[in-house]
Amino acid sequence: MTKGSTSSSWTVRLPMMLLTAALLIGITAVPSKEPAQAAGSGIRYAKVNVQAAGRSFAVQTVRIPKGTATAVGLADRQVGHTSSLSSIASAYGAKAAIDGAFFEAYGGPPDPYGTLISGGRLLHIGRYGTTIGFTANGTAMMDTLRMEVTGQVTPQSGRSSGWYAVWFNRTPASTSSTSIVYTPDRGKTTGFQGGIAVTVRNGKVTAKGSNTNTTIPTDGYVIVFTGTMKSSADRFVKGATVSMNKTYTDINGKPIDWSNVVTAVGAGPRLVKDGSIALNAAAEGFQDPKILTASGARSGIAIMADGSVMIATVPGATMKQWAAVMQKLGAKQAMNLDGGASSGMYVNGKVVTSPGRTLSNTLVFGGNRS
Incomplete structure (x- = not known):
């Protein structure tokens, strides 16, 4: 039994009103025995089937209230190391975590590729894709950050x-x-x-x-x-x-105010902007067919209309399908994170999506800022 639960046998269900709405837009809640919510955290796990892009997708989601503490979880708390998702999450006392920026996983030093900021400190500079950032009060923003x-x-x-x-x-x-x-x-x-x-x-x-x-x-x-x-x-x-x-600009060189961002993870491409699908991976600097056309395991993050955050994984989707899934899930803004064998998600003490490799960096929620 997971800490914070009140019964040793229970299932996860969306509230009845939300379930009714979900059915109307093609999202079906699936009973699960995974951890649903840690006491007092407001972090909620759910497994849902989403009808999008002409097929059904089994998606694991975690909803995280606005204001939840964030950090970049590094393997061994150092840039350029790797470790398991569970060990990184545990080291930071995280209530939830998901794989973050792409990194070198094929023989070279396991350095990240995207921009990483944690505790207000710049950890790494990336020069492509989309970045999600969080201010100290938990406000999330998403842009084509170039530093x-x-x-x-x-x-x-x-x-x-x-x-x-x-x-x-x-x-x-x-x-x-x-x-x-x-x-x-x-x-x-x-x-x-x-x-x-x-x-x-x-x-x-x-x-x-x-x-x-x-x-x-x-x-x-x-x-x-x-x-x-x-x-x-x-x-x-x-x-x-x-x-x-x-200095902070977007992909077009326009200044953007990210000076108050304390946590940021850069990956991409952008999937949803202002509620509409907004996918242009090539324009963001992506050239790999794994991103442009292929299907694979995906991880992603969304900013919802109420300012809360949703992290999600799916076992197989093209980027176009992943964008459609995120839109159907109600994302106001959404972006892709590292995927494939890196796709992994952790919530309330349990890995619910298991990565196929050790990870360089993660985005962690709750627990200890760094």
Whole structure:
């Protein structure tokens, strides 16, 4: 029996009025013995059959009240590791969790691809797709977020110079020319050798040299310049003051106000916008047939009309079908998350959709913010 339940034998049913409405729009509640609701959490699980796009889909859903605490759940609480869905959820004390951003799962370092923000800290930068964000009061928003990180470095005597980061907390290809910021969310060290490392503590350069798996300070960060960008490290001299700024735009370069977002997960593509299907994966930067045309296991997240959130999984659907399912479920805004073997969902102490692999990152609800 799951903690918070009052009986050792029970089923999940939608309230009668909701069930009547569901039947009218092609959604049928299916009895289930999975955990329905944790005491006092307001988080509700249901398994439903949805008639959409000319067929029936068995969908697992979890409804999460507006204002529920959110965080990005990282494997081992570090960017670039993997662990089981249940262990990540347990580590964060989550009441519910779902797989988040796409990540490298085929032989390279298991770094994420999408934008990740947790506890107001930027964990990773993504440059494609759609992102869901949450402010501290639980308000959810969804957009084609594109972030840029720039700054100034000012020596103790001399003029200021600009700098920028291409990535955050990511292992570069051995032949790449790039600039990457490494924060304590990466772990104790950068995790690789190569390039020139600039160590910044409390806003000042404290060290510079070849990156030999450089230690990341708890009160700062490390910037690594590789390839032809190594020369950019020349402007960073010991004692110089370093600033860092973040800007937020949409895919068209229009400024958007995400400065108050404390949690964000980038994946995509967008499925529903303002209640209507709004799917254009290619325009968001997707090229993989697994996203564009193929059918597969899917995970997704929706913002409902009342501001609550719904997370959902389906064992098999094309992206067009998944968009139709999300719309039929009543989503006002909806987007796809990582899927395939990564598709997984956890609620009230139980994995209800089991991933076929360990995960790099998740979106967790309830429990401990991070």
